[in-house]
Amino acid sequence: MERFAERIRAVLAWSVHFAGADVSVADALVAALALAAAYALARVARRVLERRLGSHVNLTPNARFLILRSTTVAILCVGAVAALNILQIRLTGLAVTFGFLSVGIGFGLQNITSNFVSGIILLFERPVRVGDLITVGDSLGRVEAIGIRSTLLRTADNVELIIPNSQFIEQTVTNWTYRDKSVRVHVLVGVAYGSDTQLVVRLLLDLARAHPLALQEPEPAVQLTTFGESSLDFALLVWIPDPAQRPDVVSDLNFAIDATFREHGVEIPFPQRDMRVISADS
Template sequence: MLDNIQALLATTLFSLYERPFTVGEVLLVPLLLIMGWWGADKLAHLATFRLRKSGASADSVHLFKRIFYIIALAVLAITTLDVLNVPLTAFAFLSGAIAIGFGFGAQNIINNFISGWILMWERPIRIGDFLEVDGARGSVEAINTRSTRIRRIDGVHMLIPNSKLLENTVINWTLIDYLTRTSVRVGVAYGSDCTLVADLIRQAADEQEHILKDSKPVVIFEDFGDSALIFEVYFWVNATVERDLRLIRSELRFAIDRIFNAHKVVIAYPQRDVHIDGDLVLRREARS
């Protein structure tokens, strides 16, 4: 039985460049690849676990994992060929033809692939950053080989090609820090005490815990509007995502409304004066 198995494994299946390949060698290839990739995957997980425990950023861990897998795949391929005694020169012509065809047929894929490596290496965009791309806002969840996955503020995931993030204008709200300046506008009725209104808005802003105290809120008398005196308060906050800004602005509006009501300041509403040229006659119809 054992002799039959050995004879079967020693049977030649095909030859490549005068090099015969037996059944045993063909069966050995997937075994080597599976075991090698399993070992590389375990080492990658162990290394990334150590990096996370040491305090490395998510981008550094992601970049290390990508480089490790590429090196592991190259070593595994060379080792497999060496075990089979296949010279690398045997694939020179074949690999050249494949490279030429691949280059012509997959320009966009190669462009996005290289762009992904540039994003991970230069880190203009990092995992966790809050971006604004083509009017859509969201947080970066992953930078993959071909595309970057972004979760919008409404929970929808977007897959954006990596080349688009390099070739187009992208607003990164958290590239350096989480400091963001925003504002709230409010209109009060004509006849209001403008100095009092500005003081009340400033007081409401100072009372908000999320508004930074290092940079004092600035209240601007913006304009004489059609129906109101327009005021706008500018302030700085530490905001990670857009919904934080919306909540902070909402809390400030609640505070302004509350303090205006306490001091009898009227928030204006649209008004229109209608002027009629000529005589206006009102007729009252008698009812039977």
């Protein structure tokens, strides 16, 4: 037993020189325990805060997320500093060590670093918040969570998209709910040449005013946009209170326009082409 104990003590006393300090196996184990304790404390604190903050009606989802994220990061940072103190590693020596390492792996970590910095910018500047309806590239969805590396987006089809944070900084992002949730919907329709345009305008406005989701202030409007090849092209402009309702409102108005135009004899044309065939003999 004594020989076994001596071997254990020898293993625990074995050390390596790292970042200007002699780090033993025993110190490394204690530092690992400190990190594990910090991680466990961060999870417990997050759960407690989630229960406490859930009862505060005045807090927005984005404010709750920022408080939870900041608390978790702060506890983990304290644990990391404690682990470094246990290992007796000076930050200056660590910076020099990682400075040499960064030369070799810097190019490979460019994307990770870019996403990390972009995540910090998103959390502090808040151009995108939890609960916002946004469009990034070809993706439209509601923001579920903003992490350090990526952002979780949920589409209308309940598909979860994990988007790197750098895309929010490098690309144009459409935030449909940034300051004002009300948006204007464009419903396009064409009628045959020779149709009564005043009747078309009246029918379209009546349909817009009758829709339960359409706002009456600002008032709906109708514009004659272009003289098309086969039709007079109109745009019905309707304001709605929530951009998430846009697909349903457009669909409802399209169905209503088709039924109303049929009832009043307004023709919705389709493209036509006249072809003349000239024989070679003639």
